[in-house]
Structure formats: structure tokens, C-alpha cells
Amino acid sequence: MQVAFGLLGGEELMKELFLFIVIALFIILLFSVVDIADTDSAKADQARNDYETKLAKLRLLAEKGDANAQFELAGMVGRDYKQALEWLTKASEQGHAKAQFYLGEIYKTGKGVPKDDKQAVNWYIKAAEQGHAETQFYIKAIDEEEKRSRDGRRGAKW
Numbered sequence: 001m002q003v004a005f006g007l008l009g010g011e012e013l014m015k016e017l018f019l020f021i022v023i024a025l026f027i028i029l030l031f032s033v034v035d036i037a038d039t040d041s042a043k044a045d046q047a048r049n050d051y052e053t054k055l056a057k058l059r060l061l062a063e064k065g066d067a068n069a070q071f072e073l074a075g076m077v078g079r080d081y082k083q084a085l086e087w088l089t090k091a092s093e094q095g096h097a098k099a100q101f102y103l104g105e106i107y108k109t110g111k112g113v114p115k116d117d118k119q120a121v122n123w124y125i126k127a128a129e130q131g132h133a134e135t136q137f138y139i140k141a142i143d144e145e146e147k148r149s150r151d152g153r154r155g156a157k158w
Contacts, residue, residue, distance in 0.1 A: 055073075055076055059073060062087060062090070065090075065094070067090070067091040067095070067096040067099070068091075068096070070087045070088070070099070071088065071091040071096050071098060074086075074102070081113070082112060084106075085103075085113060088102055088103045088106065092123060092126070095126075097126075097127045097131070098127070100126045100132070100135075101132055101135045101138075103123045104119075104120045104123035106120075107119040107120035124139050125139065
């Protein structure tokens, strides 16, 4: 540094040195921010690619009749209730307890289908009979709420 700034006085040398350090730090910081932005962008691209790859693999398995893939795919189609209903129905018909529970929820709430309490209870019972604890609890709560003796026996079993 003394060679480069040898002609400057002590105070001027300190000012020049300070300015040099500030500029160097600014350049380092600038490249760090650009690198972080590039890394975040690359991570987002990778996540999108991973999602698309997983979606494609699940679709292939689901189309071949894999109930677990059908259930997962139903959860990945977003607010496309028609597709979710299609995949949940296929998984439910193969005895997938979680799919049966969620299919019951769809019929109970009427999201994407006409509300149908009878269908909802039908799918809840199928899931509960397979040991799906959440559904068992739910049926018992429904039975207690409705206070119907015939339906009360169903929930009391669990």
C-alpha cells in the first residue's frame, strides 16, 4: 500500500485506504447478494422440477392402479375437485382408509360434488372399519350428536 500511496500524506493516505476498503467491501457484498439470489432461484427451479417429476411419477403409478399414488395425487391436484374426487374414489374403492375418510369429507362438505350425507357416512364407515382412528372418533361424535339409537351402536363399537 505504501508504494501505491507513497506520495500521499498520512491523513490523505488514511482517507484513500478507507475509501479503498469501503469499495472493496461493497464489491464483495454485491457479489454475495447476486450469488444468494442465483442460489435461491436455482433452488426454486429445482423445487418446481422436483414437484413436476413427482407429479409425473405419481400419475403413472396412479394410472396403473396404485392406491397410495392415487391418494397422493388427489392431494397434489390443488383445487381441481373433479380430479381430486376421481383419484380419491379410485383409491377408496381399493380400500385406502385415508382416501375413504377424505372422500367422506368431500361428500359431507359438498366441495366439488353435491352434498350427500349418506355417501359421506358410507365412506366414513368403510375407513373406520379398517381402523382409521380419526374416522372412528368422527363417527362416534356424529352418532352422539344425532342421538339416533341405530347409528349410536355403530360409533359405540370404537
